[in-house]
Amino acid sequence: MKRVFLLPVMLILAFSILSGQTFRISGRILEDKEGKPVSAATLLLRPDGKQTVSDNLGNYSFTLSAGSKEITTRHLGYKSVTLKFILRSDTVINIHLQVSPFELMEVQVIGEFTKSVEITPRGSFLVTPAAIRETPKLFSEPDLLKSLQMLPGVSFGKEGTSDIYVRGGGAGQNIIIADGCYFFLPGHLLGIVSPLDLDFLESAELYKDYIPSVIGGGASSIINLDFRKPHSDSLRAQLRLGLLSSGVTVEVPFKRINLDLTAGLKRGNYSLYAPLLKRIVRDDVGSFLPPDKYSFYDSFVKLSHESPKAGRISYLFFGNYDNGKDEAKTTGEHNDTLFKYTDGIVTGWNSMVHALQWEPPGNGQYNWKVNLNYNRLAIGRRIYSESESFVNTTGEKIGSSTTLYSFYPAINNIGLSASLIRVFNKTTLSVGVSERYRSFISNNYATHSIDDVEDRNDLGGNDLVNATLLFFSVAAPLAEKFQADAGLRISGIIIRDGGFFIAEPRIRFSYKPGSLISPHINYVRLSQDDHSVEGSNAGLRTQLWLPLYKDFGPEITDILSAGFQGQINNNFIWSLDGYLKRTSGMLDFKPGASFIFDTSFVDMVDRINLRAYGIEAGLIKKTGKLTGSVSYTWSRSKREWYAPEGLMWIPSTADRPHNLSATLKYHLKEKTSFGLNFVYQSGAPATIYMHETSYGEFFETKNNIRYFDYHRMDFSFRQTVYKRRFSIDIDADVYNVYSRKNTFYFKKTWDEAEKRYSYKNISLFPVMPSLTITIRFW
Template sequence: MKYLFVYLLLLFAVGALNAQNYTISGYIRDKASAENLIGANVYEPDLQAGTTSNEYGFFSLTLPRGKHTVDFSFIGYKKQSMVLDLKRDSNLNIELEMLAEIEEVTVYGTEGSKVDRTQMSMAEIQTSTLTKIPVLLGEPDVLKVIQLLPGVQSGAEGTSGIYVRGGGPDQNLFLLDGVPVYNASHLFGFFSVFNPSAVNSVKLYKGGFPARFGGRLSSVVDIRMKEGNMKEFKGEFSIGLISSRFSFEGPIKKDKTSFIISGRRTYIDLLARPVMKIVNKSTDGYDYTGGYYFYDLNAKVNHIFSEKSRLYFSSYLGLDKAYAIDEGYYVDDHIRYNEKFENGLKWGNVTNALRWNYLFSPRLFSNLTLTHSNYNFNVGEESYIFNTKDKTKTEDFFSYDSGIRDIALKMDFDYSSSKRHAVKFGIENIFHRFSPGVNHVKYVDGENTTQSADTTYGNTAVKANELRLYAEDIFELSPKIKLNVGGHFSLFNVQGKAYTSFEPRASLRFLGSEKWSLKASYAKMSQYVHLLTTSTISLPTDLWLPATKNVKPQIAHQWALGGVYKLPKGFDLSVEFFYKTMDNLIEYSEGASFTGIGNSWENKIETGKGWSYGMEVLFEKNIGKTTGWLGYTLSKSDRQFENLNFGEVFPAKYDRRHDISLALTHKFNDHIDIGASWVFGSGNATTLALQEYSTASGSYNYWNPSIEYYGGRNNYRMPAYHRLDVAVNFHKQKKHGMRTWSFGLYNAYSRQNPFYLDWGYDTQHGYNEDGWYYENSKGVLKQVSLFPLIPSISYTYKF
């Protein structure tokens, strides 16, 4: 790692000595809202020198003294060209105007071009796509769109979880304005926590990870929130079948300070509550109610002190809650007793980020960030019986809590030493507090207090400190060869043990011509958190756990090789091959679960290894009236644990051999556009008993249990999965804004896709030829399907 920082010092020295070069720098923004544009292109065609704006819209490009024509462009915006006579460093703030229709912008020789950039295994999701691709119940969802990309697989039917290149659900780093989100799911995994109304940009990294990212093995989902309109007040609200959402933004002080606030809430519980009270109204004095809801709230404020200094504060708050309540009364010996029984499950995330951007010079941009993240889940039940005569109360209470809290401080730098070098480096320190699982039991006997009890037991909290350092440089060896080389160093202190990891990262691009390039990458990744899970959907009972003195951190090595070819009329074709190894993976031991008295989670797990490899093909079109992509993945993912499956290799539960996805949007005119997606996936792996043996001897004994023989973990393949979704949007310009009606069909041809499989019985009965009654039961494999054809409708108004 020390050699990287020596290299950085040399770059600073070279930049300082090169007096004939000058730097243009500034921010690239949307002209209408002053929203910063992330990943906009800056290109000098004569020198074939270029760069892109960073996650704050800032760019810096160093050029020789003299006259230059510089192009500024971004997908969906009009290209802007400027003639500059460089005699000194110049500060430029560029405002680009949005196009009515996405046109082709030819950009060669800049890191923003897919053909030219060194970064591979990365996809960007246009925010306009989020509201056009049809999804379950018409709820726009970032992660469901990401599931349509090659190399990304979904878990169970309809869920928003992602499994990237054979990795597990815990191996995805979800960043919301740079803050990790540990549980990214609402509604038991069927929706993600990311409100599309608040999203500015989405990037998915599947491999070739830049050195600035660390902490996960399989992917990084980098989501940046909108910053708020600096020019005027804008807003929108949407009403759907199960939830409503709103967003409001505008200037606090025009061109100086802005804000945005967005929120969502489901209302299934509010609509169902009166119906449930009527249906479950009983004559014995007892009433039953229950429900489920989730909400989330995003807020952000940003203030410009000067061209060199600006401040951002962003926050997210989300909660899911499911509950059931049974209350009433009974009379015994002329005494009335009031009773109440309540069961509940809730989980949620809170994230906060305070960021300060400061421009030390046109070449050196800095960002100081203080973040806080907290995830917690609770499952429990409580009851009481109240004696109305003696005024005594007997209470019974149980709860199980688990969670994780992070506080971090990070400093990042972007440095442009010359037109051939773009350097990023930084340092971060994270303080973790893990609560793997605490049980709280309380019993109060209102009539005999000596029978009361109040106790807490379970896993103790684990505190850990993580230090990260990184440096990376994108530089040209020649016009055809470009490299991104860097390193990520981490130190994890926990329970008196220190784990260290140096993770080299390298990406190489060979530019064959302006139309095609070949790429290769290698990345080592370390992960100091584990997720113990028992299902293919994201449940709040999945436990986030740290590496400890007894449980090692996860390690992965990934190699990738691919190419990109630019076809006529805005089409791109990319092909990638990858191979990944993973060590120190954990799974529950046979028969273990997240509950249990007096048994640490470390005693419930097994440690093993895994590997995955495959091929990904992406054929896409990002311009014109019709846009979208066709993706195909051929892959294999295996696991091996010494004490599971008799030590034999078995397929991961999210292993899927073939995966196809088609996503299309078409704009007929300013009033009508449509979206459609079709997915196909060969069967997931599942564990099923192959044979059953009765332990009864002699005559049949109904109460005698049977023994099931499985033959191996994940020994059966479920039927293939495929589904078509369609949606149409009708827009109309009203006096004060734009009205949109959206109609959709999820699973348009009502395919009965497998949610899970289990053995059951088919019983045949009747009378035989002799008039005797008979009844025969035959064991059969039964499929449970979740979603048939589901229509959706929503109303959106933007003003």
């Protein structure tokens, strides 16, 4: 393993020596009036044919030979800028963009520059709705997380779900940030539908390699969201009619008062056809589908105001609701007694994000940003069983009993942060401080009552966590061709009965970023002070969020990675990376952990470590009628397991030795395009019970089996019809073209002939055609 990892490092040194004479162009993209950094701006350099995108601080860079050059910048809402110059040495060029409203035709032109996923010079992946429009989708749903599953180093969970595992980490170690607010989100409809709807977003950036110290909070990756902005001077609206969900978004610019409003609402359609669906599908599939009255909603509202005196002020609301109830009522008689039985289960979750962000007026060298936010997540399940007995002739009640298991924890979070960006000649310096207050409300209990006499067992208690954070980062060129990025996060965490101090250093060295061959090496330390604990077996997954206790502190991850990144003309981007990853302080349920008999979370969990390593390769074709990408990842992810004979290492839930993804998009005409996906992934680890006794079922080792290898092919067709005041997008998808029976879970069944139990492979999605109609008004 060490030899495999050392190979990229040795090649870095070799290419550094053998490279010829080149120079570096770098700088920042800034707003003309306020000097605010502009992220996700596209820069095209001619005649070399190179292209790049500015990062979240507005930084960009090219490495190329000397001669006459021309840089063109494009970004939605800004006037295009073209600069001509002669390159004779390393040069710093800061480009100032003027805000400009634009109409439909400008959106189409800019779309040519954003129809592929971008890799920034620091190794993050930038995704826009336009970049993945032609990519085939399950049920034609515009799902961000499923789009991220196609990237190098990212694998998915169960068939059709939106879970992502980044470089062998857990699904709960991927933190989402929007306007400075940190939050977690479950999925809808067994995890098949993600709340992160692409129709709500302007762009998203996945950090998994080098992560700047201004962001953090996740032990595996960070997903930074930029919600939708107005695209014209007039009212615009969009209506999407899909199979699993339908939604509407509006854009309302109030130019007289410099106020922009965007909003969106998505509703699940499952309840409309659930009764019919359960009649069509097999019983072993329909038995665990959500109840007929299951529903979910996602919504967002974003307001932003900008003026020379006030600077830029924005407010974001992002809300999610998920709820389902299944109840069965039966009756029975015995002699003169009537029995009434009620059995039911209520599942669901809800979340809300309120984020207020202020960027005071700046002078181009000093830029402030202040964030105040609140978010809440409540997720759980309630299972109940009631019985009543009556005298049949008189109706007199003679007895009752009730059993209830309630699991509804909630997390409330209040955050406040302030940061300053200082730009020197070739150096960008960032400093900041943040404060986060979190309350964990347990709300987990079990009750049993007979004739209104109740016996109750509460699990855990309410907890408070206060985290104070200081961060510092710097980006600067070294010598002639090297770029250095470094940072440090220092956290002080106070809990009810203790405290923790954490330092997170981060550093990246790269050679000639933006060139044909750009070697780099990174070291990043990450910490996460919210624990995600998963119950994993061959059935369906459960997940629990826990705060810090003095018995177990934060999760700490150290990542060492090295590799190459390059651009070939303006047509291809390629990357090759190797990584080593170690995480300490993760939590896992102990064997036999019980929400009924245990009285605290500490009694239910073990503290474990994880180690992962792998090699990632990716290639993106950006221009032309045929675009697309291909990625391959070889990796291993193992975790500790406390077996009776001692500590041992077993595959983690994210262990996928082989992961191959290929996407092709063909633009036949401006209005017509096709897409093709192929996905192959090693089977996921799972747990089956090996022993059955009078006390219950047991397994000796977790993740003791592996599902069958996963593969499928998808196809898509997109057609746009333009009219004077509106357009119609027709999105047709065929998921799993050759109807591969990929495993969703193993169901335990009794074989009457063999007189023994066996496990049956349950697959949810055969070949699955779908259609979505989107109408845009302007």
